[in-house]
Amino acid sequence: MRMTSTGRRSMAIAASVGVLALALAGCSRGGSTGGETSTSSAPSPGITDTTLTFGITTPLTGGTAGPGNCTADGAIAYFGAVNDAGGVKFGDGKTRKIEIKTYDDQYVAANALTNFQQMQADGVFAAGLGLGTPTNQAWREAAIDAQFPQVLVMTGDPTFSDQTKSPWQLGLVPTYQMEGEALGKLLTTDGKPHKVAILSQNDDYGKGYVEGFKDGIAGSSNVTVVQELTYEVPAGGAAADVSSQITQLAASGADVLLNAVSITPTVINELKQMVSIGWTPNLLLPSNTNSPGGILLQDGVNAAAFPGIYTTAFSAAAASPTFATLDGGQDFLDDIAKYTKQQGVPAFPHCVWSWIGAQILEQAFEKMTEPTRESFMTALRSISGFTPTLMLEGTSIDTTTDGHPAVNAVVTQKFNGKGYADADSLG
Amino acid sequence: MTVATFIQLIVEGLGTGAVYAALALAIVLVNQATGIVNFAQGGMAVLSAYIALVLVNLFAPATGTAAALVLAIILAAAISFVLGALVERLIIRRFEGGDPDTAVVATIGLLTLITGICGIVWSYNYLPFPWFFSTGDAFRVGGVTISWWALTSILVIVIVMVLLQLLFRGTKLGLALRAVADNPQSAALSGLRVGGLLMIGWGFAAVLGSIAGAIVAPKLQLAPNMLEEALVYALAAVIIGGLDSPIGAVVAAFGVSVLENLAAVYLATIPGTSIPFIGHDLKIVVPFVLLFLVLVIRPQGLFGRKSVVRV
């Protein structure tokens, strides 16, 4: 493709790019960059006498947009109602409304970082509740450099709750290791011999579960792992096909399956396949794919064929029949319908987790004495024994322990045909 | 590892392969009829499945699920035909006969747009799609479990494949479609209505995609990105099998799926050692190794026709 007078055209277009860049820049360098610290009495950006802006960067379109939208919607619903009732009474005496700004990162780490930089340019006070490990890791160090709170992140990666490594961060959900360990301990309590097959997602989620599970069964004499297989998350977040893995695992003769799978339709297909090939072990399900309404009670899934279905949980399941009778349950359903674009009862637990996260934020806002990020972080890390609505009995929020996320414990439960009830051993 | 397990893995592979084969057939059809490789095929199939779901929910209270499903699939197919024809006329027409890369990117743009619209209208939640029986139902033969869903899907695909092959090689319409794709100018000079035939080609492909979507949705649950990964496999199958051969596309799709699963299990470690080799995480390597081998040995695909270029 020969071009005539390329040089001339290049210059003209390059000049236009230069003008575009100038237009972007706006000719004045406002705000501070990286290393500057604000003095403790001057308010941080993003907070005025009447509002506080909270940012959420999470996948809103693309393969993981199902859970991604929920990580934002729970908080949007909660603060929607709180704002309409007047706002939050902060620890410094002022009442403020909470404005939530969402940024779509499509589960791409580099986009999450760009969104963080945009948040700084937009003057956001703090951010969090976002989904994913690589996406949150991408801006973790930048947030630390900027002394910018990255809080209540939806990932089980323990780095975020380690105060030495992450002074400006805090995890919300239990670490994958905690959940795996709880499931492992569950198996050791009945003393009977168990052979365990493991199917895990090939990333930090799956690895964390397996690591925790093995910690939980370490030293016990009755539990052995007979086969471990993985699967790769497909492009676009479609259901993974694990039929050959299930066939292989079935041949191992295990009586327990640890299912560290985070994709709902995959789990549904697994359960159907297991029943049809005649392999019905005890099931250990993680907290994000244990939904009665979404999985176990779906058409064609014969949950009763399995001797026991166990899980770990810290929050109530929105798709459970008794949900509306719980304290805060009906409010949740009403607010989600009123303030978000969710259609019907949310299918992912992240909506409830985000709702819980919003309540923790509210606690921190009520405690913080100065309109600064430092004061916010201090207040956030001083919450203990707090029980937000929709958390299960036996769990509570404790942000004071270094190394632990905000949700400090999980409860093991067994499926009873309709929903889950507490259980501490098999059978 | 027993023989039963081996056979079971093959059966599972054939079941999964049905998904790829359905999409692959639609891609072959569009390519034969209009000379374009349509990256948006999966997206159009998903949109059609959403339309079918809306229709099922509309009719089911009156007629019961099974009848509603039949009605919905037929109607959705008809709507897809019209939509496919319109898309060709209004959007794709501009790119035919030009740079093929531009055409491909235009179809990618179309795919992104359709996925985005589905996401906004129906959200990204997984929606259950009803079927005539549960996708878990199966029967046992020897020690092997065969799922009814896989069996019926394979049957439907084979029937469609035969029909397509007949259409292209045995009918005037098929000949006309191929002529128009091959050389629009001389086709026009011979009196063929180029524009109309192009629209029909895309319309048929959309119907095919609609059937694919209806078959797959009960298994995978409906979501905007449902067929994204399947598209890559379908494209690989189309190239391995030959861009102009429906039989090739189907054979390749099933072959790829079966071999991939066998490799994941039997080649998890280098045979005889415990060094990790192709496990379930790397099994995607298999279709591409096959692709490469086929292309080096037989560039027109296993069943494709050699094309002669006059310089």
Add this chain to the structure above:
Amino acid sequence: MSWYRSAWFRWIVAVVVIVVLAVLPLVADPFANQIIAKIATFAVAVLGLNVVMGYAGQVSLGQIFFVGLGAYAAAAVILSDWGKALGFGGIVIAFVLAVAVPGVAGLLVGLAAARLRGLAIAMVTIALPLVGVPLAKRFSDLTGGAQGESVRFSKAPAWSGLYDDQWQYYVCVVIAAVVFALVFFLVRGKYGRAFAIVKSNEHVAGAMGVSPYRTKVLAMTVAAMVGGVAGFLFLVVNQYTSPDTMGFGHSIELVISTIVGGAGSIVGSIIGGVYYVLLPLLANQISQATGYNTQNVIEGVVILLALFLLPGGLASLPRVIRRLARRRRGHRVAGGTAAAPTNPNTK
């Protein structure tokens, strides 16, 4: 000859552009600088893709693999003990490896794939990101695994007196400018002519003594090396890399950016970089304003509109405007119809 075609005018414009680019980061917001640095990074990535796809006419869906590989190679050096001990020298070695490792990979891929045609090359190159991601996860000792790794090394050094974002801007823009200049001269020279001949008709090329095979291998290798540079710049700007850096979705995005910007055009590569970086930001603004999550819809609309109006990409805009202006002035434009239909089976 009109005054705007004179060499004198060209030099003035060049000087203005250079001055603007040099002074801009000192007065602009940090966010603007970060954006421009990212545009520079992806303009280089698109430039690499243009070498093999736009100039040499071979569709490659694997460019992002080379970008990711370059980033990982540089990261491995910077994070290693000996890399840290060498300080600035370590960073230079990281840059060299960021070019060399993808270059070798590109050479191998080229040797394997160059015998193929058209869609076949596309499918073989698609394998690269699809296989690259699980491989990156598997070799987690080298790559940090699925959760990625943080590579902090592009803080502004004390002697420069600059803020981090300004330093990153200069590093990226300067390196990008050098790479663009190198590629510009490459495609003006005899290799560029070889690319063009192979692109238009391989058989003719063979008859003219230009080996299509060797030309394609060269194109693929150059594309991979340029991609590796983009990977290094990616690390400068993001200071983090993860397996999804080389994911399949990005690979498609790069192809879209190349075509929308204008394939086979230096300026088109810059426009492609602008598109790649600014589109998600634009979509976020619109999503926040409307309350709907519109990123996919906006992207689809932009692609279709851009290609509908300008099938040659946005870089062809001046040419199209000139042609329209000429028509209106009454000049006859000879043979201004679309290109002759090409049959993809023979490509």
